[in-house]
Amino acid sequence: MLFFTQCFGAVLDLIHLRFQHYKAKRVFSAAGQLVCVVNPTHSLKYAPTRCAVTQTSTEQGGLPPCHHHEAVHDPQLVPCTCPLFSCPWEGHLEVVVSHLRQTHRINILQGAEIVFLATDMHLPAPTDWIIMHSCLGHQFLLVLRKQEKYKGHPQFFATMMLIGTQTQADNFTYRLELNRNQRRLKWEATPRSVLECVDSVISDGDCLVLNTSLAQLFADNGSLAIGIAITTSKVHNSEAEI
């Protein structure tokens, strides 16, 4: 009996996901655009105490034991950039993507233009929706965060970061677009490097910011569809000069 109940639940979930996927495609109605349904994750970032552990190219299964910072720190090592967890991992920039995929199970999507469909917008803050986006030979991290910067006033913050250095990031422009009910909101900017903390980008407000009321205007049945496009900066600059 329990088996049949679980099967029925799984079928219902599949139908729900399929319906959301169809809705997102209908909203953007752009042939060839990949729609990715992204489920929320409660931020556990502030739970354990952060400590530095060095790991290079191989992934370790469980959480490694904590060590205190060494007196001589390798400047080429990057802490884990996953904004969800206070992860003790630290490694070279080249292996950040594999760490995020394998340890944090963050999906990676290919394509210049994708639609990010964040579900369950009503969940209380802090909540994050995260995905990686592979495009133009680089990997980007898209973070949508619901956070109470001011108590009792949750807001949504969306930004895109390059898994690379800021010099590499300066070559790109990302665009986030919300489009529903004859309203359209577009944000274009240069991505930040993941070497910067996503928290500082949000506290600076240098990202797409939505009040809850505005997010509700763009949401469809509790889901928010965000169109994402990445271009090289030259395109952005030439547009600005028109």
Next chain:
Amino acid sequence: MLFFTQCFGAVLDLIHLRFQHYKAKRVFSAAGQLVCVVNPTHSLKYAPTRCAVTQTSTEQGGLPPCHHHEAVHDPQLVPCTCPLFSCPWEGHLEVVVSHLRQTHRINILQGAEIVFLATDMHLPAPTDWIIMHSCLGHQFLLVLRKQEKYKGHPQFFATMMLIGTQTQADNFTYRLELNRNQRRLKWEATPRSVLECVDSVISDGDCLVLNTSLAQLFADNGSLAIGIAITTSKVHNSEAEI
């Protein structure tokens, strides 16, 4: 001596305005776009008690005496739509523009695309920046408001309203655009009718909303340049279907 001091002050003001005008043109760098410098006004809306006075096609010089609402109210009469003042004026929709120009000294600009340069963004809330925009055979009211919707957390709200009915407004799409330092923020929507109160548009959050930190990123020396464009709705719909 006082005369020379005043003359010198006036010349400095002119240079300052000219410089702001030049900067706004440089930011948008669009040949033929009209740049309008808009000075802030402290909202005096909640000072006097509002009362209804009927006035049709002729303007009255001073403030008329207050009357209580009549039992039978003419539904064709519109209260003053100026969001700055608690104005007792009430008249037909056709004479709202002349009332706003003559009594509230709100400027009117011609052209499909203009740049609205709001000065002195640092002034405390509540502050409004207002202009009328004549385009495609209609007049629109652009309101930028700095308001503390949440105490200690001022935000900027920008919206465009048609001086006409909602049925007429549904034929248009307005676009507000901020563009500075390789960041771009665009808001597109159908204008609301001035028959609705601007306060309700802002409380619904159905407009361009900027946190102070985001406004500062787009501001240049305390001024915020907003590009404004109005099109007929058909253009907007066909774009959405691409």
